[in-house]
Amino acid sequence: MSVPVESIFLDRDSGRTLQQQLQKAISDAILAGRFVPGERMPSTRNLARHLGVARITVALAYTELVANDYLTARGRSGYYVSPSAPRLPSFEPAVQDSAEGPDWSRAIANSCSAPLAVYRPPDWRSYRFPFIYGQCDPKLFDHGNWRQCALQALGRTDIESLTTDYYERDDPVLVEFILRKILPRRGIVARPEQILLTMGAQNALWTAAQILLSSDRKAAMENPCYPGLRDILLKTRCDLVPVDVDGQGLPPEALPQGVDVVFTTASDQCPTNVTMPLARRKALLERAAREGFVIVEDDYEFEMSFLDAPSPALKSLDQTGRVIHVGSFSKSLFPGLRLGYIVAAEPFIRHARALRGTVLRHPPGHIQRTVAYFLSLGHFETQIARMNRRYRKRRAIMEQALQEQELEIVNRSALGGSSFWMRAPEGVDTSELARRLREEQVLIEPGEAFFSPEQGERRHFRLAYSSISSSRIPEGIERLARALRAAEVKRS
Template sequence: MPKVRIAPEIFFLDRTSGRPLQSQIREIVVASILSAQALPGALMPSSRKLAEHLGVARMTVSLAYQELVDQGYLETQSRSGYLVAHTDAVPRLSADGVGKPSENSEAWRNVVSESLQDRRRIVKPKNWRSLPYPFVFGEMDATIFNHTAWRGCARQAMGTRDFDAMASNDATDDPLLVNYVLSRMLPRRGIAARPEQILITVGAQNAIWLAVELLTRAPLKAVCENPGYPDTLQALRWCGAQVSMVDVDDQGLPPEKIPEETQAVFVTPSHHAPTGATMSRMRRTQLLEQAQARDMVIIEDDYEFEMSFLEPPSPALKATDTNQRVLYAGSFSKALFPGLRLGYLVGPAHVIAEAKELRSMILRNPPGHLQRTAAYFLAQGHYDLLIRDMRRQFARRRKVMVDALGKTNLEIAGAAQFGGSSLWVKAPAGIDTENLATKLIDDGVVIEPGAPFFGGGNVPTEYFRLGYSSIPIEQIETGVRLIYDRILDESASG
């Protein structure tokens, strides 16, 4: 009986992904086998025909095929080429009795309490990396990052000596990473802690979410900054907290405006999100005194303190917390790369123990391999060199951006006094920066509209954030000019 030959036309490569072609070929062949497009015994396209179809070298296909033979997905047969293997490594379900997918949203409307998709959030276009003027915040510049050092640390973390610790399921944090946080990160912020007072998290956002979950098991009256980080506000509201928004000024959150009966205050005192304002020392003292007098707790999000190229950052609020009223959230993601998703929560030992138990109900612990790789990268000095290079680059980019904005009538409404990686900008009255951002995409420009940072109904429309962590320095002046030209067009048409 003649064998079925699989047509090469069912295979496609993603040329925009930047991923190795050989890896992509292996993946699309495996996908075709798992989805039953390629059944056991079927003949694969010859390496020549598949190479011609995909527009790659024949050797690339041959090497991919051979790797799949070694893995047991394909097998070779004399004069026939490559066949889909008969193997129990690929579980298959009978098509009999398998229902067709259907949409039944109504069945869930009564049990899903509200739509999170409608919340205000910061959204970047998926193709922002391909655009010439990406003024996005919190993204890395791959030209600065030491990929070779990271790969070396990853290989070291995968070694036999470290594997047992990584492969365990005991919900423990990597002791090397915890030790680095204790000995290097926290002292830079003026904080002293013990190992039992630290929890490794999946980024600072996860740390704040854990704090919110712990605090809202009973009715909670909380305060957030306005403007402020939108996910903190949404998390509190989602968990049932009664939230008051307190307007910030150029010295951060004013403690005297915190309502009576407040139980928890969420702040970014060293580097306010998004304006960059630093809370004054007098206000910090006042806030800590209020916390003690009113029996409040404070959740401090201390991000981007490493980007201090103009002057040293102020000490963390936690550094002067003598009454253990502050939970401190930090992150490696901003300085390394956002996809790393590693952060930490620091607080009283009994609170951290509760947070650890809560974390174990969601996930045991952040991936052990990432923790150990990051620990090696930090301990071997690569992190400190990276921070040095970022500070130098960001100082130059910030100057170019400030000079470019100075040639317009756009106002720098907020900037971190120690440096940072973004500016908070105000357009002329009447400009809707959400509409502006949409139109700027046509010019290859990405900005972050300011509306998601504000709470309440009467949201200002003229603010936006310009990040300079990932945009090439030579693109900044032209990008700012394109933004200003669009604003002039909007003003003229309005």
């Protein structure tokens, strides 16, 4: 029997290469049992003519399928479905009787419902004016050099980093370059024993909260704040106290008595973008030393300081080891990387390493080694410089557009960053505003999720320029201004 050439087709909308599309079409058919062992495949010439592709594309696909034992080559006779080709196991599906199933309202001991979060449509790239935060702009990412570093990390000399279970350890090459190239930019001096790699900043903050907090401890956090942190802290069942930030960030004198842990984004407050001045940082550290509490510093986006040099990290001023420093590569490289780090005193890192080992062992070795090469070969610094030049231009264009439309910027960051924190006129609900703007192809981030829920704050919103081209910013801001004016008229 022969496989009919008409039974093979390509999914040209898949985003894969033609060779990959063909390999997938044939392997899927074999796994599903549509092509059976011993059947002869169409010749490379006939299949290439049928699909409208080059004959070499079919030949390369067949060769790869032979290597993976989907096909076998028989001299001049051609290609056949391999007798030992992989097959999906076949089981009779079990019939589940929902009436006999568990009562999940009783079975679930700890609720994990989704928190109030900033809404971003999954297809946000299809919108013409996406003023959304924290996403990668493909035009700014150094894909070529990243690919070369990833390929290098797949080489024979690095096979151990790819395949080894590190248990509780980290890739020493990446740790070395964080010590040599990342932390000195923040004024931090550390030893390898004081660093732990994490699956992004979110995982780092969760780790800190799990180790430091319990139902009988008190934590203070900024208000407004990063919504993901609030959810992490609420799940510890600690006594959580929100502290309102001002034009200089978190005020140390406003912290409650008896606090055990303080969480802060001192260098670039999330989401207001204000920077805590040096005097206030020292006052916070002095109070921590005097009262015995620990500070968790989320140092996100410090690389985006293109208007002025960044202030020294809290950790760099720490003389008593009370600061736990959290960093991430999500903003400087891309958010899907999910790689961050904690810098802290050795006793804390030992506990954090043990907790990480219980939950996920370690971040993937190939990712660690790829980032290590990206840092060591100088690509990271080039990437940051490229992003900062582009962000500086976009920021200037957006700031001018906002001024022309007379929209209110709450805080103008002195360092840079990638967004503006905005305030709508009195009585405007920015969640409703965001819904109406989506019809205009404009995406903004309502501020409700950043504030304590009981506060009911709905006037603020965030506008980011990391994911929108410079040419589209003025029109997007004009549409936003029209929608705001319409909302005011409707309210009056």
